Amino acid sequence: MVIHERRVAGSLHCCTCQKISPKDTEPRTSILDGQPHNWMCTGSIPTTRDEVEGPLEKYPPRIISRIILKKPVKCIILLLFAAYLGISIWGATKFEQGLVLRDLVTDDSYYFRYSEVNTKYYSSRFPISITIPQTLKYSDENTWSKILSLQTKVRMQKALLVMNLSIG
Numbered sequence: 001m002v003i004h005e006r007r008v009a010g011s012l013h014c015c016t017c018q019k020i021s022p023k024d025t026e027p028r029t030s031i032l033d034g035q036p037h038n039w040m041c042t043g044s045i046p047t048t049r050d051e052v053e054g055p056l057e058k059y060p061p062r063i064i065s066r067i068i069l070k071k072p073v074k075c076i077i078l079l080l081f082a083a084y085l086g087i088s089i090w091g092a093t094k095f096e097q098g099l100v101l102r103d104l105v106t107d108d109s110y111y112f113r114y115s116e117v118n119t120k121y122y123s124s125r126f127p128i129s130i131t132i133p134q135t136l137k138y139s140d141e142n143t144w145s146k147i148l149s150l151q152t153k154v155r156m157q158k159a160l161l162v163m164n165l166s167i168g
Contacts, residue, residue, distance in 0.1 A: 009045055130154065 011020050046052045067073055102115040130150065136143050 011045075128154070 007014065007017065012018065013020050050058070068077070102112055105111045136147075138144070
């Protein structure tokens with residue numbers, strides 16, 4: 001817009017950017033008489049704001065300000081905003097699906113492949129280590145049965161199930 005305004009203030013043609021003489025001062029006999037053609041060179045430098053503003057800049061502020069200042073319109077706007085706010089709060093409380101970044105990226109992206117491998121091979125649970133102070137003979141089947149029974153007992157603990165911990 002600034003470039004356009006400078007072009008208009010300098011009386012320059014919009015395509016050739018050559019100086020244009022006003023219609024009144026220099027009559028033209030033909031298109032090729034040394035001056036740029038008068039085509040696309042209408043108007044003069046605006047002197048008032050109304051000459052610069054178009055219809056979409058003039059009328060909406062006048063019309064909207066008259067409409068909004070009426071009490072019934074104010075009430076309707078407040079009711080629409082309250083309904084919008086209420087639906088937004090209700091939707092936010094009922095929102096069940098979390099933000100899964102894997103669903104937001106394309107299937108051929110690096111992050112999608114990384115996320116697939118990460119969920120397949122690495123669980124999001126926390127491991128629990130159980131330390132046995134004695135030396136065990138792992139080749140003995142009795143020892144393995146005791147270890148497996150200990151794992152099942154620990155897995156059945158409700159506190160560990162709630163915390164999503166990994167045993168084993």
